[in-house]
Amino acid sequence: MKHADVQALIQGNPRLLPEAQLVETHISWVLLTDKNVYKIKKPVDYTFLNFSTLEKRKFYCDRELFLNRRLTDGVYLDVVPILREDYTGVLSLGGEEGTVIDYAVKMKRLDSDRQMDLMLENDLVTMAHMEQLAEQLTDFHMSTEVVTAHPNIHSMHQDFADFLRVAPFIEKHWGADAALLLHKGEEHSKQVLKSLQDRIYERHLEGFTVDGHGDLHAKNIFLLEKPVIFDCIEFNDHLRKLDVLNELAFLCMDLDAKGQTDLSDGLLEAYNQRYICVNNGPDEKLFEYYKLYRANVRLKINVFKAMQLSEGPELDRQLVMVRTFLDLFGSYLNE
Structure with missing residues (x-):
């Protein structure tokens, strides 16, 4: 059509x-x-x-x-x-x-007033909501299919590096230094994955790789009496089968992007109390890498949306979204 x-x-x-x-x-x-x-x-x-x-x-x-x-x-x-x-x-x-x-x-x-991204804009999301989401996510992750295929570090880096396709768009709108940030991120990904590859394999053997949701951000959640998490990735099994820490990092990154770092930290803590997914220093570093990757993904997707728009107010609003995730990516990279 x-x-x-x-x-x-x-x-x-x-x-x-x-x-x-x-x-x-x-x-x-x-x-x-x-x-x-x-x-x-x-x-x-x-x-x-x-x-x-x-x-x-x-x-x-x-x-x-x-x-x-x-x-x-x-x-x-x-x-x-x-x-x-x-x-x-x-x-x-x-x-x-x-x-x-x-x-x-x-x-x-469903009731659009209860969509989580809109509730965040109106400062209506509480720590109690994070505890509800943590409960629902841990129940889901502990009951869904455990993936047996071993992680592929090269493939993980390719997923990360795919965002370099939008570097020309970034350079056009924000200059060469902004585009260089993407290339620095790609090099950082190589180094982190190399240093953490043993822990990535260990986590897989411990059962943390599952057939999850794959697109866990605030717009895909309704905070009803019982939260409704919808619109998972159906079009690419590879992107949906992931470490639970990668899944959780997506929503935590989205909360960070909206200036809700307390809620982001609270969600991770509530989840970890129910299902210990962060056991040590390497897990913490891996979580930070996954947040960087998720900022990368949201940056890329928002560029794709912008590329489909003509000049005007709608494009201007979309460029603000692109810049939000570009800045967040840079802040994660420089931590």
Whole structure:
């Protein structure tokens, strides 16, 4: 599908999609209605995902449904076809008449006021929430599949170094010194992984590598009576199968980026009290490396979003996000 098709889908289904709000990411179109959410995958092909064919998008919609039901109850409802009526060309969501042109993941819409990133903006997130999240995450990590395939240090560094692809964009907007920071980070990654590779292998043998969430940041959490953690990575098993410390570092990094270092420290402490994942000095260094890597990832993703925008206020806001994670990356690197 193209953006124009999504607009036509909304306009052609006023009863099913009443006053639907369209939210666009670098890989998806998301339609928000009063009761439901419909997520449509863009036909994109990046180094870390491939949604380029209808068959692939159907496969990953099914994976998204299955994997996210591990952490949610009654939120991920179905995968529904998007059809084009053969004679009129009208698009419809669900049903049996017409040719399937795409698919959407159907979800229950939750209270947006309780989305964690918005609650953080309004200073509504407390240490009690961190304790709830720690409990839910430890229960999940101790019950999900333990990964048997051994860590690959070279592959870990390749994951880190992938962000060098956005260095030209960084240099264009903030100069050569800013781009050089990325190259310094890449060299730092080599050194840290070499020095910690024995501990990385030990942690794997101790069972810390699991089939986790993979994209654990505040926007993917609703702080309801029981927290709802949603939108895990379905498109790349490699990025979802990780050390629990790597998973936890993502959310802690996001809290740091929002100026909530106390909550970040509190989350790690609450998690470690329930499931000891930081045992020694090398574990602490590894946690700091994973936070650097996660700042790297958020920097890269926000650049991808910016590259899809034209000049204007929306691009200006996106560049602020890029700069936030560039600065955080630099602060971690210089610690």
